Amino acid sequence: xxxxxxxxxxxxxxxxxxxxxxxxxxxxxxxxxxxxxxxxxxxxxxxxxxxxxxxxxxxxxxxxxxxxxxxxxxxxxxxxxxxxxxxxxxxxxxxxxxxxxxxxxxxxxxxxxx
Amino acid sequence: xxxxxxxxxxxxxxxxxxxxxxxxxxxxxxxxxxxxxxxxxxxxxxxxxxxxxxxxxxxxxxxxxxxxxxxxxxxxxxxxxxxxxxxxxxxxxxxxxxxxxxxxxxxxxxxxxx
Numbered sequence: 681x682x683x684x685x686x687x688x689x690x691x692x693x694x695x696x697x698x699x700x701x702x703x704x705x706x707x708x709x710x711x712x713x714x715x716x717x718x719x720x721x722x723x724x725x726x727x728x729x730x731x732x733x734x735x736x737x738x739x740x741x742x743x744x745x746x747x748x749x750x751x752x753x754x755x756x757x758x759x760x761x762x763x764x765x766x767x768x769x770x771x772x773x774x775x776x777x778x779x780x781x782x783x784x785x786x787x788x789x790x791x792x793x794x
Numbered sequence: 795x796x797x798x799x800x801x802x803x804x805x806x807x808x809x810x811x812x813x814x815x816x817x818x819x820x821x822x823x824x825x826x827x828x829x830x831x832x833x834x835x836x837x838x839x840x841x842x843x844x845x846x847x848x849x850x851x852x853x854x855x856x857x858x859x860x861x862x863x864x865x866x867x868x869x870x871x872x873x874x875x876x877x878x879x880x881x882x883x884x885x886x887x888x889x890x891x892x893x894x895x896x897x898x899x900x901x902x903x904x905x906x907x908x
Contacts, residue, residue, distance in 0.1 A: 684837075713894065722798075722883050722898030723838065736893045770837055774894075781826040781887045783896060785837040 682707065684773050684786035692792045693761050701756045701789045705773030711735075712754040713783060714746060717768040723785075729754050758791075766793045796821040798886050800899025807874050808907055815902045817884035818866040826887040827860060827867045828896070833880045842869070874906045 685704045693699050705712050711730045715723035725738035729748035748754045752773075758765055768790050772783035797820040807813050817827075825846035830838035844851045844858045844867065851858050855874075860867040871878055881903050885896040 686837075711894075720901075722800075722885075722900050723896070724898075725895035728894045736895065738895055780889065780894060781896075782828070782840070782843065784840060785830070787835075787837045 684709075684771055684784055686769075686771050686786040686789050688789060689787070690790045690792075692794065694794050695761055695763060697761050697793075698757065698759045699761060699791060701758075701769050701771075701791070702753065703756070703771030703773075703786060704753045705771075706775075706784055708775060709773035709784070710752050710776040711774040711780075712748060712752065713772045713774070714754070714756045715770040715772065715785075716740070717770055717788070719767070723770055726756070761793045763793050766791060796824060796886055796888055796892050796897040798884060798897050798899040800884050800902055802902060803900065804903045804905070806905045806907065809874060809876060811874055813869075813871045813874050813878070813904055813906075815869045815882055815884070815904070816866060817868070817886075817899050818864075819886040819897075820865070821886065821888045821891050821897075822862075822865065823890040824865075824886040824888040824892075827858070828885050828887075829856075829858060829869050830883045830885065831880045832883065832901075838883060871904075874904075876906050876908055879904055879906045 713728040714726040717723045727737040768788040771786045828843035832838045857870040884899045
């Protein structure tokens with residue numbers, strides 16, 4: 681059984697550019713959350729998608745947006761990149777059936793903004 | 795919002811010794827407390843979790859204790875091995891106040907020396 685997968689593994693962009701990160705949840709999981717992890721810090725919640733809708737959003741600007749597809753996979757888009765957006769971006773999936781808190785993380789995408 | 799404090803930030807133990815990591819939380823409505831292990835270059839791996847209706851939970855060499863009155867919970871690793879070396883994160887979840895977001899501590903870097 682494959683776990684949460686993310687692509688790409690690493691990405692280098694320049695300020696002002698746009699980036700799209702991708703996530704496939706564990707089999708049987710229908711909810712996807714995105715987190716940003718700065719170096720030496722714990723993950724910070726960006727938003728969560730369920731039934732193709734953004735269900736909750738953390739304290740992140742509108743430059744951060746997302747999408748969930750009918751197969752439950754998800755994308756995170758960041759526009760107008762800033763140097764401070766450099767971080768590890770983590771995707772986490774949650775089982776369906778009413779379990780709303782247990783989250784399983786993928787390996788992350790390391791984004792570097794120059 | 796929820797504030798999770800984690801101590802110590804670094805911990806060095808000899809192989810075979812025990813390691814204890816402590817976390818405090820501020821939101822009394824929090825009812826789910828997972829612990830994650832993050833190895834270098836990887837995403838956080840869920841290693842154990844506890845819910846507010848339980849005071850202690852064990853899984854082989856790992857145990858977690860929860861004191862709801864004092865709003866703190868701890869991770870105990872016995873008979874440590876070099877492969878336990880990693881960064882450990884605690885988190886707290888409150889459906890009532892945080893919705894679907896996990897609130898993480900800043901992490902503890904554990905080094906187990908042979």
